[in-house]
Amino acid sequence: MGKFSEYLKDHVNLSEDVDHSGANLSIRKNIAFKGHNVFILACAIIIASVGLNVNSIPVIIGAMLISPVMGPILGFGFGLGIRDNRLVKFSLENYLVMVAISIAASTLFFILSPLNLGNPSELLARTNPSIYDVLIALFGGIAGMLETSRKERGTVISGVAIATALMPPLCTVGYGISLLNWHYILGALYLFLINSIFIALATFLTTKYLRFPLVMEEEVDGMRQRLSKRAIAFILLVMIVPSIFSAIRMVQENNFNIHAEKLVSKNKSIGKSFIYDYKTDMSVKPATIDLYLAGETLTPEFKEVLFKDAEEYGITRNQIIFHEDATMTRDVLSESDLIQGIYEYNERQIKALTDSIATLERQLDTYRDHDIPVDAIARELFAQYPSIRSISLTGGRTATASGEAGKEQIVALVTSSEKLDGEMTDRLERWLKARLEQENVIVLQR
Numbered sequence: 001m002g003k004f005s006e007y008l009k010d011h012v013n014l015s016e017d018v019d020h021s022g023a024n025l026s027i028r029k030n031i032a033f034k035g036h037n038v039f040i041l042a043c044a045i046i047i048a049s050v051g052l053n054v055n056s057i058p059v060i061i062g063a064m065l066i067s068p069v070m071g072p073i074l075g076f077g078f079g080l081g082i083r084d085n086r087l088v089k090f091s092l093e094n095y096l097v098m099v100a101i102s103i104a105a106s107t108l109f110f111i112l113s114p115l116n117l118g119n120p121s122e123l124l125a126r127t128n129p130s131i132y133d134v135l136i137a138l139f140g141g142i143a144g145m146l147e148t149s150r151k152e153r154g155t156v157i158s159g160v161a162i163a164t165a166l167m168p169p170l171c172t173v174g175y176g177i178s179l180l181n182w183h184y185i186l187g188a189l190y191l192f193l194i195n196s197i198f199i200a201l202a203t204f205l206t207t208k209y210l211r212f213p214l215v216m217e218e219e220v221d222g223m224r225q226r227l228s229k230r231a232i233a234f235i236l237l238v239m240i241v242p243s244i245f246s247a248i249r250m251v252q253e254n255n256f257n258i259h260a261e262k263l264v265s266k267n268k269s270i271g272k273s274f275i276y277d278y279k280t281d282m283s284v285k286p287a288t289i290d291l292y293l294a295g296e297t298l299t300p301e302f303k304e305v306l307f308k309d310a311e312e313y314g315i316t317r318n319q320i321i322f323h324e325d326a327t328m329t330r331d332v333l334s335e336s337d338l339i340q341g342i343y344e345y346n347e348r349q350i351k352a353l354t355d356s357i358a359t360l361e362r363q364l365d366t367y368r369d370h371d372i373p374v375d376a377i378a379r380e381l382f383a384q385y386p387s388i389r390s391i392s393l394t395g396g397r398t399a400t401a402s403g404e405a406g407k408e409q410i411v412a413l414v415t416s417s418e419k420l421d422g423e424m425t426d427r428l429e430r431w432l433k434a435r436l437e438q439e440n441v442i443v444l445q446r
Helices: 002-012 020-029 036-053 057-066 070-082 085-112 131-149 156-164 167-179 182-209 222-266 300-312 335-369 374-384 422-436
Strands: 273-281 288-296 320-328 388-399 405-416 441-445
Touching (some): 036 085, 057 167, 374 422
């Protein structure tokens, strides 16, 4: 047991690989938002906004890799860990500058952008944070600080920037401001604050664990220390509690969707009816499932069978809504009528396919009729006019200003060792018209 403990301790020991001075310098130099960092941040915000606007995940990831937003947050948590009040204040000031620049740039973009998506899923995904976002920010912050503090640095910081997603929530705040939609604004801002606070908390805890040297060694007054801890605990509680409720709601909605899918799959065909579509509505309490049926109208007996199956999945009868607009009663829809309807439908489909094939064959014949024998014409032309080196023939239909299709036209593009005069050009056009049996021919010299 002792050997195992030593083996485990040796593999999880971090002290030998910690670069205190290098980490301190690296964190401090990435905090300030001035000069190049301001423009890089603005560019990253615009790129992220474009990615969110067009629902492009690769573009969003690229923007997160470009952005320098992690600097002030790491600086804030690191400053708290080493008790450097100046660093804490400096980080907080630059954090506020970063937030202001990001929100202003994204708001301006979405105000000017002509694209308005009906379902901006990547934007909406940033308006409903949960406890899972807390866990991502916390462990992402720990990984980021561990990477910053080790001697041989790798690519962990890039992964942390992508995982914790600081840029997209700020862009979504700008999107909400452009629409004056408080749900988007508050939801995205809440997600951004969760990420910021728990990355800073993770940085603080990791700084303490790695025993970075303190800047202020003097003892802090006991009362002030207790008040500080209570304030931090209160802020964390305010951040965590709503996210827990959000996570519970997310799990409930996910389970309801799974159970609804199983219920529909089990009762896809029930009696002489079948469920051809369904949808769940989470905006009402309790959530409902809309079933769209076709065939015969569902009898009360079969409805009871479906209700009984639904209860096995925790879905009550009040949560099920039937839509039977596409059904018919038994006295209206007989078996022969149903067979006849299917037969007539198939006949119409076959006729439509036959007509489509005939149309395509006519178009193909027309294309073949207009196939230009370029090789034969080139040989004849070179024999008559030795100065001509090459010829290319293209055919097409002209278009008029009114949008109507014009006449077929052939353009001959000629390369000659001598400049073609007007008489020569006219003679070539007359010969090509006779040879191609086409009245609309134009000769151009390359």
